[in-house]
Amino acid sequence: MNAFFTRKSIIVVALGMSLAPLAGCWDRTEVNDLALVMATGIDKKDDKTIELSVQIFVPRASGGGGGGGVMGGGGGGGMAQTLVRSEEGSTIADAMSKLQEKLPRKIFWGHGEVFVIGEKMAREGIREHVDFLLRDPEPRIRADMLVSKGEAKEVMELLPPLERSSAESLREMVKTRIGIKTTANDLAQMLAGESGAAALPWVEILPPESEKKGKQTDPYITGTAVFKKDKMVGRMDDKVTRGLLWVRNEIKSATVTIEPQEAEGYVSVRMRNSTTELIPGMNDEKWTMTVRIDSKYDLVQNTTNLSSVNPKLMKEIQNELNESVENNVRLALDRGQQELKTDIFGFADAFHRKYPKSWNKSKERWDEIFPKVEVNVEVNSKILRPGMSTEGAVRPKNKVKKK
Known part of the structure; x- marks a missing residue:
């Protein structure tokens, strides 16, 4: 009986000693x-x-008021x-x-x-x-x-x-x-x-x-x-990169300034959100890509005498905004297709998803095909809010063009 308890005690002690290291952070790195x-x-x-x-x-250590403090930058x-x-x-x-x-x-x-x-x-x-x-x-x-x-x-x-x-x-x-x-x-x-x-x-x-x-x-x-x-x-450069971001659907922040034809001055809008869709097409070996951009903006500055609540005038400003965005996109497309001849826009993946069989037959010639892809750009911009002031913030009301 005593031998049994002695053997059991030895086993318990051995198990306890083997588990002890697992209870602490014995292998931690400070x-x-x-x-x-x-x-x-x-x-x-x-x-x-x-x-x-x-x-x-x-x-x-963060310093107090002395010269040894390092709370600021390097x-x-x-x-x-x-x-x-x-x-x-x-x-x-x-x-x-x-x-x-x-x-x-x-x-x-x-x-x-x-x-x-x-x-x-x-x-x-x-x-x-x-x-x-x-x-x-x-x-x-x-x-x-x-x-x-x-x-x-x-x-x-x-x-x-x-x-x-x-x-x-x-x-x-x-x-x-x-x-x-x-x-x-x-x-x-x-x-x-x-x-x-x-x-x-x-x-x-x-x-x-x-x-x-x-x-x-x-x-x-x-x-x-x-x-x-x-x-x-x-x-x-920065301007061409902005067009690249539009095409890749990666634009997150943008302020666009245009010069309306109807009046002297500038109108600046800040983007709220934007979505870009790449729509590939293939007809008789002709490769086409439609870049469809839908964006919404807030008007943040108006130095013209145009009313920001007149629908007709806002429509004209939105059309000019569409043209401004398309110009940036075209700069990026020309740089990528004609000068660098490098598809950083994701066109290849879009064609592969929609036309997998045709893509597999032609992918080895993509470097030859890409510069010839006909790209159509469709931009739909909409100004949602005129800002805190509907009329001219610092302009007399009788000087504001409402029609």
């Missing part, structure tokens, strides 16, 4: 042991080497809250392992929300590097992808006056949706799509104010970098 990556820059050095630059967050008078470390390698993984050897903390990629690709690398091809971002479990596939004029490392080293880092500056700019937004996952899907074309935000660096040092300035998004078969083939 935050103080991590190097938190905020942004990553990827540059091409030579035919066999890349340079990986990481922007690492430096945790500091260059806002206090100490910088980021540091940049770079290393070269044959691949991103190779450069990353070399970089880890020079840092006292474990590199943690989970907070990285921005990847910036240098212009030279973008022009020579990015497919193999996108493969790493999707294959390795640590980088975030929802991180924003951008292309910089010059080297990406220069963007990493900036000390913005307003934000804590250039990573935060770029992230906030992307959130405004005034330009195109492309995540790592979006980029992979574009490159693997029917056309193999992709579009990424184009980043440049603002000249610093005269009294500040060269690094104390902001990066900013100005247009779009266009990729064909994973290589950058050109770019679009």
Whole structure:
């Protein structure tokens, strides 16, 4: 009997000892042991080497009223809250392992929300590097992808006056949706799509104010970098990018200003929402695409003597608004079809969905077909509200044209 209880006690104690480690965080990694990556820059050095630059967050206590406070941006008078470390390698993984050897903390990629690709690398091809971002479990596939004029490392080293880092500056700019937004996952899907074309935000660096040092300035998004078969083939400026966003149904924010023919002055409207539909057509080997845009606006400024409540006058303004939007769309279509010859509009996917059999027979000739696709643009704009003032806000009523 005693032997039975002794054996049972031994088993219970053994089980208890084996379960004890599971009750605590015995394998946890303390935050103080991590190097938190905020942004990553990827540059091409030579035919066999890349340079990986990481922007690492430096945790500091918030200062009071003294000069050591760092509540402002990286260059806002206090100490910088980021540091940049770079290393070269044959691949991103190779450069990353070399970089880890020079840092006292474990590199943690989970907070990285921005990847910036240098212009030279973008022009020579990015497919193999996108493969790493999707294959390795640590980088975030929802991180924003951008292309910089010059080297990406220069963007990493900036000390913005307003934000804590250039990573935060770029992230906030992307959130405004005034330009195109492309995540790592979006980029992979574009490159693997029917056309193999992709579009990424184009980043440049603002000249610093005269009294500040060269690094104390902001990066900013100005247009779009266009990729064909994973290589950058050109770019679009802000105005052309606006037309691109209309076609891709990605326009989220827009203020359009027109000059009515009926009166002197300008009328500005702000978009409330917009929907774009791509309608492909095929007849006797003739490929056509109808881009149908339906948008709704609020009138936000009227410097003319036109009444904002007269239906006839509003109809005329809406017609001119349609023409303005169509002109922007045509600029983007001409740039994409005739100059870059790159389908960043999603036409290939639209044809594939509607005409799968014909598409499978012709997809190998898409680069030849795409520039010849006849595109019809239909824009339907509607002004919903005239704003807080129905008549001229600062104009006498007898000076307002109501008919």
